[in-house]
Amino acid sequence: MKHYIKFELKNTLGYSLAMIVGGLLPMILAIGNYHATSNTLANQALAKGLFATLLPMIPLGLVILPFTISFGRDMADGVTTRFVLFGYRMAKQLVAKFVSVAILVSLVTVVYCLVLYQVLPLPSMSMLSLANVFASTMILTAALYLLSFAIAQVFKGFNMIQGVAMVCYFGIAFLTGSMGTFQLPRTLEKAIEWIPFAAIRETLKMHWGSNTVTDMQTEWFKLIVFLLITLFLFGLAEFYRRLKIHAV
Template sequence: MWAYIRFELKNTLGYPIAMIVGGILPLVLVLSNYHATGHAALDQATAKGVFVTLLPMVPLGLVILPFTISFARDMTSGITNRLVLFGYTLTRQLLAKFIAVLLLVLSMTTLYWVVLSQMLPLPKLSLLALVMIYLSMICLAGGLYLLAFAIAQVFEGFNMIQGIAMLCYFGIAFTTGSMGVSQVPAGVTQLSRWIPFKIFRETLRAQWQGQQLAGFQDELLQMGVFILITFALYCLAKRYRRLKKRPV
């Protein structure tokens, strides 16, 4: 199984543009949006703001883009079906892909934190804050992974799936305020509340202000709801694919 996970890890790393968008772009956006004023308190507030705003972009970019695109390619080329013949069921394939993607997300989250803590005037993160960050990244990665699978199951054709994945990536980024857009239609705002980026940011800010457990329970609850919603989409997409393959 671990050999297959390593294969999936290399497979995911084989998409440079996706790795750049998911791994490098959040760092670039943080550094480009931070401007020192010489006022210590103001500079720290600005640094905290850009740090928490763009951190969710790490799982968003690394899950929605590389996994959806690689899975679409595998299905289009028949690799998924051939692996089933060799004993790797679809469930085992999905588990291996998720572990590979999760390792990338956690690695890039660590890089994001280490690099920016050295380059920006950020306060030190407590152990509880670090636990919250990594647990949140795991939950976000899980929910986005299920959403990515649903996209790859419902749509057909490599180019179509790649286009939908990109549309989904930028759509979530804009509606959740990750790309600097604050004014969006009310309906879009209501929709984005089901994506727990905002509550994650608020909880991390509260951690930095010394409110040790403020909002953490609410965040975990919203993360759980997000995973349940995406799991429902996953089940519907899987059933849709099965019905579509059934001979008329």
């Protein structure tokens, strides 16, 4: 399993463009959109807003793009099937892939925090909020991982999978307000609220120094609901995969 996790890490790191989008772009956007004023409190508020807004872009970029694309390529090339023949069943592959993705997201999140604390005038964050940053990022990573698997299983061909992954990335980024705000129909806004980017953003900004778990209940509720939704989609995709196997 250890060797397979190493293989998956190298596989994911091989997509340099996706690594730039998921690893560097959030930091660049946070730093580039910061403009200092003479008001210290306003500067801190802006810095917190940028930090919180672009934080969910890390798992979005590192999971939806490189993982979905690499998994789609492996399926198209028959790599996934060959692994099964050599004893790496699909369940083992999924575990190894998730561990590699979780390691990558965790490392990039650490770098993101360290760099922005050096560059932006961020106030001290409470230990509870810091723990919430990493915990919510990991739950979001798990949910997006399940969504990525569903995309790779349902759509045919590497180019199609890559295109759908790009649409999902930019669609989620724009609709959740991570790359600007737009006036959307009320019904669509209500549906998008269950993608917990806004919940993470608002909770972190409002409770930056909080030491109370109850301040984060809404965020965690939406994270769990989103995870359950993607788990349902994962189940449908797995059912579809098994139907295809039995149909052959």
